[in-house]
Amino acid sequence: MRVRLLVLIILDAMDKETRLILVGGFLGSGKTTLIYEVTKHFMKEGKRVGLITNDQASELVDTALLLQTNAKVSEVSGSCFCCNYDGFIDSLKQVKRDSQTDIIIAEPVGSCTDLSATIMQPLKDQFNKELTISPLSVLADPWRIADILDGRNAGLHPSAAYIFKKQLEESDIILISKSDLLESDQLEFLKREVKRCYSNSIVLSISSKSGDGITEWIQAVSESTKIGNQIVEVDYDTYAEGEAVLGWLNASVIFNGNQVKWDAFVASFLKELGQQFDSLDLSVGHVKVILDNGKKYIRGNITGKAETMQIKGAVDVSNEAKMIINARVETSPNELERLVKQALTRVTNTEIEMKINAWKCLSPGYPKPTYRYDSVFDNV
Numbered sequence: 001m002r003v004r005l006l007v008l009i010i011l012d013a014m015d016k017e018t019r020l021i022l023v024g025g026f027l028g029s030g031k032t033t034l035i036y037e038v039t040k041h042f043m044k045e046g047k048r049v050g051l052i053t054n055d056q057a058s059e060l061v062d063t064a065l066l067l068q069t070n071a072k073v074s075e076v077s078g079s080c081f082c083c084n085y086d087g088f089i090d091s092l093k094q095v096k097r098d099s100q101t102d103i104i105i106a107e108p109v110g111s112c113t114d115l116s117a118t119i120m121q122p123l124k125d126q127f128n129k130e131l132t133i134s135p136l137s138v139l140a141d142p143w144r145i146a147d148i149l150d151g152r153n154a155g156l157h158p159s160a161a162y163i164f165k166k167q168l169e170e171s172d173i174i175l176i177s178k179s180d181l182l183e184s185d186q187l188e189f190l191k192r193e194v195k196r197c198y199s200n201s202i203v204l205s206i207s208s209k210s211g212d213g214i215t216e217w218i219q220a221v222s223e224s225t226k227i228g229n230q231i232v233e234v235d236y237d238t239y240a241e242g243e244a245v246l247g248w249l250n251a252s253v254i255f256n257g258n259q260v261k262w263d264a265f266v267a268s269f270l271k272e273l274g275q276q277f278d279s280l281d282l283s284v285g286h287v288k289v290i291l292d293n294g295k296k297y298i299r300g301n302i303t304g305k306a307e308t309m310q311i312k313g314a315v316d317v318s319n320e321a322k323m324i325i326n327a328r329v330e331t332s333p334n335e336l337e338r339l340v341k342q343a344l345t346r347v348t349n350t351e352i353e354m355k356i357n358a359w360k361c362l363s364p365g366y367p368k369p370t371y372r373y374d375s376v377f378d379n380v
Helices: 031-044 061-069 085-098 116-126 143-151 159-172 184-196 214-223 236-244 262-281 335-348
Strands: 019-025 050-054 072-077 103-106 137-140 173-176 202-205 247-260 284-292 295-303 312-314 318-329 353-362
Touching: 019 031, 019 116, 031 050, 031 061, 031 072, 031 103, 031 214, 050 061, 050 085, 050 295, 061 072, 061 262, 061 284, 061 295, 072 085, 085 103, 116 159, 116 247, 137 143, 137 159, 143 184, 173 184, 173 214, 184 202, 202 214, 247 262, 247 335, 262 284, 262 295, 262 312, 262 318, 312 318, 318 335, 335 353
Parallel strands: 019 103, 019 137, 050 072, 050 103, 137 173, 173 202
Antiparallel strands: 247 318, 247 353, 284 295, 284 318, 295 312
């Protein structure tokens, strides 16, 4: 039986006009890119936007990127939102207090599921009078979700694929991301198939690159009354294994050289990493990097095989730069660390000096949510 919780934390000075939007989805689905573009969209409309990022460790590419929007960004690191609910609420308070936001967008860890039971219901129970809570949106890479619908595992360990499926099951809105990669007839077919399998969810498509679908999604999260409408059964042993099969690496590295062409450097590093992972047949959740030389930044990512590498932005030739690296790969933390350091050694060679500023490699522990509701909280 669900027991209604007393409100233990009060959001200072938060009024009903503050909208909270949670954007979930598996690693590499495009959550951060969407949030980056949508934040710029809201800010052009004069909205005050706050952002909350989340990871098992600090030194987040997502945080570094989203700071470029000039929005207020708070980071919850060391644990997922559901296992550090109080930390999540503290970040909500901080973002609202510091920037009096109209909209707060929160991005949970990409390998996190059961958000409806552990985040949406407690929020609806505790903060319905202080927040306008939007439906839970879950992004899905079109190739991975198509493979899942065909009964396969999208190149993932079966337990990691289990997490992906549970994310889709509990969603209020499924957002098929990267829609620009599909022909219109392919996209419409995929949307129909997703709706057939997940009939309780609103199914939309979006392209952060072209902007297609952003207006429709904003309308859905603003108007839909389906908010945390589904709680699913989750086998926490399988869930824990799905996270633990991934090695997680968060690092920041400082480079010094003589008029280095950093754009080529980032491309070489990601290509080297991708080739190493492919040669060992390692499944990649995502690899993200962002390099800043004090004037401009460039970012790149890999979301599967080496051929998925993408690079955006450009920096000037300079002597110094800092790069943040986040990698989630199906291998042991020790092996992931070895491969990343090996790639760095190869691309820096003897021409670029490298100093590790921060480095953490881990495997997530067993998920233990602060709260878990076993039924949908009705705040009417």
